[in-house]
Amino acid sequence: MSWNSFGRVFRFTTWGESHGPALGAVVDGCPPGLPLGEADIQPWLDKRRPGTSRFTTQRQEPDRVRILSGVFEGKTTGTPISLSIENVDQRSKDYSEVALAYRPGHADYAYDAKYGFRDYRGGGRSSARETAARVAAGAVARIAIPEVRIRGYLVELGGDRIDPAAFDAAQIDANPFFCPDAAAAARWEEIMDRTRKAGSSVGAVVECVAEGVPAGWGAPLYAKLDSELASAMMSINAVKGVEIGDGFEAARLTGERNADPMRPGPDGKPVFLANHAGGIAGGIATGQPVVVRVALKPTSSILTPVETITREGEASDIRTKGRHDPCVGIRAVPVVEAMMALVLADQKLLHRAQTGR
Amino acid sequence: MSWNSFGRVFRFTTWGESHGPALGAVVDGCPPGLPLGEADIQPWLDKRRPGTSRFTTQRQEPDRVRILSGVFEGKTTGTPISLSIENVDQRSKDYSEVALAYRPGHADYAYDAKYGFRDYRGGGRSSARETAARVAAGAVARIAIPEVRIRGYLVELGGDRIDPAAFDAAQIDANPFFCPDAAAAARWEEIMDRTRKAGSSVGAVVECVAEGVPAGWGAPLYAKLDSELASAMMSINAVKGVEIGDGFEAARLTGERNADPMRPGPDGKPVFLANHAGGIAGGIATGQPVVVRVALKPTSSILTPVETITREGEASDIRTKGRHDPCVGIRAVPVVEAMMALVLADQKLLHRAQTGR
């Protein structure tokens, strides 16, 4: 099946291929009366845009968004918001070899197995270009949840972790890696230069924190806040793991160590003395920061030839030329943020549907 | 919102609280004509049943399943299958203290914040007893995917990992931990005895492998096979992390190391030389074994008092008496298997909806 919609009441649908004329998203269920213009969306697309440093793909895409519906006199009308982004820099000729043989680690073989054939130009629908549509939709979601602040950043690149003690939010936008640790950013520059020169690639871990999520958001049991976040994050290209709060580390703690003790707070709400749970209990937000961590595999497109087979089933090997990100994890940061916003907007609306609050 | 259904065409809905008269599941969309009786479901419930060893809760629940609809003359009719399990051993008196104060790590505070009040007896709806309904539904899913073999087991308990080289499938059912490594199982017995005596708890990591999943199952982009699995697993009580294939480890590999090279196979299908991807590319099954790993936090119910607040907002502390699993990860194994089966049954039907295969 093809399933290109996400969300339950605040919903979006994306469409478009890497080398088609355009791609886009339709956002439905957005509350009416919210101020929205293209200028509210473009900065997030710019953050994700390729070609902004030597560490990302050199494909040149302006990624200009157009709002085609759902906004009148500068405000959302409550009707579907159609967002469109033109594809400009398509070089279809780069992909002739890909038409014949499968690139290991890519979706090439799987799409053929599923659909019988595929649009091989730039990965077609399986291309990470689709994530531009998510970022655009996510920008709309952000305006629907003004009470929430979302911040994503890299905590690990090529196996090299940041020092949590050196965390400095101001650093995140001061380097091309969304890295909150200046020393780590310096090391990563070396790693990336080495990787790029070798025609190789590395993975990364993104962390994303949402502050201000009210206690009570979440829809147990099968649309739990953590379950929805896991689904949202795992749907991003190259993601292979998702953690909430302490994640796998929690499995190594005792019950005493993993507890998040509560104390009375100044405003009647509890103060938590720890946040191992990542802000979610029983699938419902506790009012603490919601913390998600996402593992991205190294880009599958590398210059080293890899053994593969052709569409005809013959042995071959393939080097992936073309213009690729040596670390897709970097540009995934705004995508992870967008998915966080989209999940939270949906949960906000679901919560007030049932409770009126 | 309350959201107690899962799946898109093969769907199930669960209901019931820990201390209500019963709990159950309604399975809808199951193919007709499949042989199904209570005897096909009961063994999976028995596997999850509490009180089978000294390492799990001593609550005595026979967990007898009844099929109330959807089966006629021993075969599924294609109409909804209602499954019901009576609650037998409810001791509501154990939970009086819980009514007044929040147990950190439990959903107590979050449910109150969401709904304004809660059924505090045994955790009410947030109790892990609900997973019995999933296991029953999962047993139905299994008969809908005879081509698939699913096997879950523990790879880590209390921070102690199995030795992959010592993996022996025959061991899994030979110890009370679903542990495939006999030496690890021996160590875990000690860990568990120590933990139980201390009134403490430990976490665990479950791995689950599905073999025989045909290449092509999966529904990109927002119902990707890995995305659905992440959602399914994260919806299980106490789960804080999900990995597909190499998971977070993939983020530490280079593109060369992470590749799954392909060779022509004897039957026209490719042979893969590795399975870092865990059997999924672009959200679609590749035909390799589908591999998921799930992290479960330590049980929040411990005998050590933890700082908390009361419903009235006053400082207090709470010890959780009652009968609890010192490691919820153990009994989670059949639950993880059930969720795997439920996701795959849904994807099988979705795939043939679109492609006719």
Place this chain on the structure above:
Amino acid sequence: MSWNSFGRVFRFTTWGESHGPALGAVVDGCPPGLPLGEADIQPWLDKRRPGTSRFTTQRQEPDRVRILSGVFEGKTTGTPISLSIENVDQRSKDYSEVALAYRPGHADYAYDAKYGFRDYRGGGRSSARETAARVAAGAVARIAIPEVRIRGYLVELGGDRIDPAAFDAAQIDANPFFCPDAAAAARWEEIMDRTRKAGSSVGAVVECVAEGVPAGWGAPLYAKLDSELASAMMSINAVKGVEIGDGFEAARLTGERNADPMRPGPDGKPVFLANHAGGIAGGIATGQPVVVRVALKPTSSILTPVETITREGEASDIRTKGRHDPCVGIRAVPVVEAMMALVLADQKLLHRAQTGR
């Protein structure tokens, strides 16, 4: 496919066959904190219950409802509400002939064509007994929309219409036909006696009015209030037509005659000078009474033999013995009311999800 759930945020799922041990509904998404007990549901089931007059089937079913989950200390908890009704008076032997040949007008052939076989006892899943589960679910929906008053009644039976000028709401519960016109009720008694003696059956038209629906409820474009009502009503057994407001008659009016002029009202809301639209414009409630009319065909079970074929494809003919309603339209009144309530509860929650009101 089997699709036994209805609703988008206030949802219900029904299960059960005519001759199984029980049938039921799971209601999910209900707001928390609403007072609910079995005594709130039972009166609606009693209204639909068979065997209350000589004009309905003589099957004796007490239709006692049990609440199995989702209610604690007399209030809804916000978690799924499981409702169960035992089947008591099943006489499976009555249906042996039906196993072999198809009853024209029933779902027998269609179920066989779809599923390859069927539970032939009393129509199995296609039996109107399933509507008991809807009525139970509808009783829950009613408590979620206290601002709305719903009233259903028959406006036509066996082709004989009421006189709108003689409409008297007090009459509706004063005769066995939910007939608001005393003179018509007297005529219908004759029609029904004649029909019953002849072993024949007649159709009916139910009208249902919901007052107090706030302007603004409705979810354009594909979950319009009228669209949802049409879907809900057409899903009831034997229904073949649905009208909103003037319905088919509107197609015979000019634009001038069909207009619902508006005047300023005392409270700032408009006063409408007519209600041809049945309270809905553009799929959204206008604040006027919502008016639906539903056509029910005559019961297909009649004593006159009808030409048919057997499962083996041979010519035969069939008389439907057993205990049947000579006019299913009568007992459909509480079912139509229940579906109205269920649609409106869903729309109320959807509206406040998006707008916060």
Place this chain on the structure above:
Amino acid sequence: MSWNSFGRVFRFTTWGESHGPALGAVVDGCPPGLPLGEADIQPWLDKRRPGTSRFTTQRQEPDRVRILSGVFEGKTTGTPISLSIENVDQRSKDYSEVALAYRPGHADYAYDAKYGFRDYRGGGRSSARETAARVAAGAVARIAIPEVRIRGYLVELGGDRIDPAAFDAAQIDANPFFCPDAAAAARWEEIMDRTRKAGSSVGAVVECVAEGVPAGWGAPLYAKLDSELASAMMSINAVKGVEIGDGFEAARLTGERNADPMRPGPDGKPVFLANHAGGIAGGIATGQPVVVRVALKPTSSILTPVETITREGEASDIRTKGRHDPCVGIRAVPVVEAMMALVLADQKLLHRAQTGR
């Protein structure tokens, strides 16, 4: 809520306002490998296009469709198909008065009551221009159900019915009314000329027949084929009633008269001796032609002033100038056909999801 998607596995989402830059649809779940080009869609849009005779609105819209995704080398890829239609002939100045006062019969007041404000230009989202997107999506659905032939036509206009005995399929495209009865078409020309000159409007009844629908399609109980059709048709602008088969007339027949007797057919399938049921029993197709009838109210836009109120709540009256269809029922024919195709494509896929056939 805003809900602009329809379908369960074969799904579409529409977007766009009457006076925005464009409108469109995203079709998801379409089977892969089907030949599809813009030339397969355009003829259906041309059939619905305004300005083709003096009996429809004189707004000039070429309604050129563009396929922006989901098709590669002339075949559907199985990924979302984005369809876009530019708005060309928008005269926003015509609608200044509408901004201030509500047009009775239109959605003006309801949209304001729901969303707090509205795009008043040409009805914004509530405009019948949206149906162009449905027709485009329906053209895609048609290629997914080659076994089915769909034919819509008018059976009544301004209260004047066709003579069923004079039914001649060849006439349908030979007059501007999709009228299968030449004599009726001649009368309707007079009715329409008179109506147009008076600045008035009339209603109509559309009948739509789908032949070749295999027995078994349909998804009981809450996605019954008739229930889905009712929902689909009632979602079309100006529709106030839906009938399946004999519809309301069935309520006036006895059980004997309403029966559809069955005889053994030459190919093992039954031959039905009548089709009162309109091809659907128990929500499942019987293999007979599926027959739907749809009532459309007269256009609300008329030249006669109608009493209304302003946004400020003051008494006023309004004449609707601008370019309007004196009978929206005429151009509704291709829209009804499209919705029929979309429902059937969805049901085809649902059926094979569950049964594999």
